[in-house]
Amino acid sequence: MTETVQWMNDGTPYSPRFGDRYHSEAAHALAQAEQVFLAGCGLPLAWAGQPQWRILETGFGFGLNFLVTWHAWQADPARPALLHFASTEAFPVSAADLLAQARKFPHLLPLAQELAAQWWGLLPGVHRLRLAQGQVLLSLLIGDSQTMLRQQALVADSIYLDGFSPARNPDMWSLHTIKAVARCARRGTQLSTWTIAAQLRRDLAQCGFEVRKVPGTPPKRDNLHAVFAPRWEPRSAPLWALGAQTLPAGWASGARHVAIVGAGIAGAACARQLALRGWQVTVLDAANHPAAGASALPAGIFAPHTSSDDSLLSRITRAGQRCTLQWAEQLLQAGVDWDMTGVLERRQLATPNDETAAHGDGLATAVVRRAAHERPPSWSGDVAAPAAAWSLEASADQLQSQGLPADTPALWHPRGGWLRPAALVHALLDHPGIRFVGDAQVDALQALDGASHWSLCNAQGQELAQADLVVLCAGPHSASIGINGQAPRAGQALQTIRGQVSWGVYPAGQAPIVRHPVNGHGSWVPYFLSGAAGDAAWVMGSSFERGQHQLPPTAEDAAAAHAGNWAKLRTLLPDGYRPDAAAFAQAQHWAQLRCASTDRLPLVGPLLPATALPSGLLSPWVATAMGSRGLTWALLCAELLAARLHGEPLPVSNPLALALASDRYCQ
Template sequence: MRLPPRPDLSWKEDGTPVNERVGDIYYSVEDGLEETRAIFLKACGLPERWQGRDSFTVAELGFGTGLNFLALWQLWRKARGDQGWLHFVSFEGFPLDVGDAEQALSVWPELGELVRELIAKWPDRAKGVHQVVWPDERLTLTLHLGLIEETLPQAQFKADAWFLDGFSPAKNEAMWDEGLWPQIAARSSPGAVAATFTVAGAVRRGLTAAGFAVTKQPGHGRKRERLEAIFLGEADARPHGQNRIAIIGAGISGASLARVLSDRGASVTVYEQADGPAQGTSGNPIGLLMPRLDAGDTAQARFLVEAYNAARALYRGYAGVEDTEVVQRPKDEQEARRIEKVLADPPLGLEDLEALPGGGLLHKRAMMFRPARLLPALLEGIDVRWGSEAEIDPAARSVNGEVYDAIVLATGWHMETMIPALRLKGRAGQVEFSEVDVDAPPSAMASGHYALASGRERVWGATYRDHEGDVPAILEADRETNAASLAALNPYWRQSVAAAQVRSRAGVRATSPDRLPIIGAMPDVEMILKSHAGLRTGIAVPEETAIVSGLYLAGGYGSRGFTFGPWAARLISALIHDDPLPTQLAALPLVNPARQILRDLKRRLI
């Protein structure tokens, strides 16, 4: 099943939530909060251990109601100081619905404000990684949903403290399996402290074998003893966070990067050759955010859902963004079969997806946006150099003579001119739009093409054709194609645009050969051609590929720039700052900028 299962939840008379699947309570209503403070916060040496740190990462097995996270957040507010960032990485196999979480946490009035903050951003029920950021709090929650034996090996981070808070080992063996201890050790910084309520022998032996020094300590309340463990592993070379960052391009990719990196505390400068926002491919009158859903439970399918959820999370509340539903009809028999498979085993819950009579999907929580308003909102407070050509010196890590800690190229299809080995292609897309006399609520239809309505604005299209050169032409053939697609979709407003003035707009999307985005460190093409030349003849080669230090790429989004932009920004930010990854490790090869170079070597094309 692609959806993570719900817990078998019941409630005691005093309001205590019980997971009947394992026959154990989530916490004690009498002293659950004090127990968290004693067994986890105090035992891990908090807040003293995060003082003076640029960042501090706490990891947890068993998110449950989020009580441990909220208790930590409360302490962070009291004792975080003027600097530093707190990361909380947690794993949950049976996530609570938002209503149950709200009910469970309502018994702690002193956490009321923080509960409301968390509930407002409660992660959606979908397998994969969900990341929530509170910039003003300097706090990030990275939540992995799925069975622990699948999610922990797919996570990348280094924890400074561990809250081992699964249900009782006797009742929930999977969360305490001996195979997890090496995984925990591999994700621990030297000196990391692991704390837990249990003193079970198997837990003590597992932690010890993984390289922790384990001691029994006095327990709390009815628990006579508890465990503390300190990781004795060797230090590894971890990069320091980089603060001065240049972004080349101010489309949705660059704007998302600027917002996420700035929120993370970086000093961001954006270079854009246009003289204002929303003038390039990201500048259609109205845009649509809806998910691309694959039929199987693959790394690609999960990454696509993660990207959709990341985009919704970033855009929510910004100017020019409104919620809508999308009626998606299959464009052909192949898509009809795919939709049937998606509905048979959906990756999103009923709050997101519903089957349509006659075939198709209803996307209930999609978004529409006006780029001319959204992009300036994302770039608010950012140093944007409009009308500026960017001359990059990779060796000096400079732009127009100014030196930066990191440079990110978010230049769309223009990236091809700098790195031809990526084999990006420009695909022109034309939309038609008009303004009519009748106001309409946000609505969208899709079936290969789309038709959008909001207020008096109507947008429909888009075409998809090869493009070379600079500015794409407006073609009458494309206008006819879009008119035919509008007739096929047949929205209720189709007749009203027949009498209105129709205008056209064309942009160029950058697409990779495999239609997946290019996100990550810039490959050092010359070095890869030498180090991986053996691929041409089947000789073993290094697993890692050479990169250009401090340079990153974010592009190749095709027609889904507004979907991929925020997810890419989170990933690039994590790579730059050495933060917990906002995705599963299996997603990285899918978006690795060097992947096409390696494929071409194997095929002896280069």
């Protein structure tokens, strides 16, 4: 889906598709970005002192408007803590073309280089790019503007109306597109654009904007400025069954305290997201140290899920993997805490009955199972290049490196790899706004009479903390934490799953040459660094034992799981490099409990409906049920929780957000 760009003799980019230049010479393009859009929307003055600012743009192009806005935000001492920039783009240019254009503006080039590093895999849909240490969030809506805006929960403070001219690209400027843009405006949202076409002025006015001409940027005499001020009260169908439940307006500037229950990946990720938004965070855990539960796994795999129909599960997993990669690159040491080695997936050995069959978008189970772990037929033609950045057919060399025949059905996920969950948890919690409290098992939440906060207590009724907001990230234990004397509504949707892995340390000098993980029937990580000494180690697993709560497992259960892991490894790699039977028999054993929902997707959002809460009291929220995909899902779910709570643009489209929402079980 990379757009073809032709470079004119004067250095300006030209679109063969639309028969038009993206813009005129560089100096004019920069002036337009700075004056028509940034200054035209009253920025940076309008965002001064705000906790966040949300900008919507139609037509990302080469990203010049975004880079100019980011640069102005970076230079402004009164800037908001978070800058959200959402932009539609039907035909994204390549990273190379993006950089070629940016080199004309040396002050913007470092920002463009950071952007280009994340400019990959842009299939149709929503892609959240996290820049400036996560303080600048770019949501790329890849597809038709009207369609994408209708699939996104988005309120904008400023709108940049851009794109090829109405004569060249009439759909971008149609009344239906303007209606979709107006849906994203709040009363007082400022809009600016370079065109003063009469039909556009009429359409903007019809959609609730007050429109006026303003002095233009030479050589144009006039530009257009508009403010959303409809004479009616805009209404829209509610997205969330439990209500929006965003923060009260007065909370934006006050001190806020949130208690996170659970110090695994989900809890640590939620803690970090809320700390970034100014919350004082206390993380409570029954253990005396973070990452003591399922996040203590020696090492795990992150990789996308594929299906021939590009199912809901596949799309959510891609969004989650992008999020995990961005945070790992920001916080962890490559080669020590994690590595993007690529992952080989043996397709015919996959076990879709636990996951894929639940997300077939209406297909019969038998059809879904045949379709599991296949690349969609649509991943060809225009989208072949971005699709290959996610998953492609494994090459003969990749197969043979693992001792597999060259015709073995398998996929190669180039941006998959391994990661040590505990390292990620500790890195996420390393923030001045986060405090960890161990030996603190929360068993009940009680709303305090006459107050707008919660009391968190243990089984003996001893108060452990008070907080304005509570987020439950305690895995299986989340289902047993009472709220005002009653069990959580989502408890019936949660299932406990015990997982057991086998792992060992290589003898000195015997670490494998081929170090990428292999999955399909179990997951094999042939190499990671274990312990303070950084010993080369391997891990194989995991068992999937529904309804099993006992820890540690009995000797018989542990032996059975170990034998099962060995059988899976021999099936996964019959002749590849792996420990022999004697070495595997000496492997160490690890077991923990995981939590999954009945539909195999996480639960994110409030637990009580807005109508059941007194004024000023926030519902307890939840982020749990990550199943066996915590490394891929937890960070995305934490960002989704924070975005919904703060009224921010969501990191995924509405259908994906609704599929993850706690609302589906707590109505």
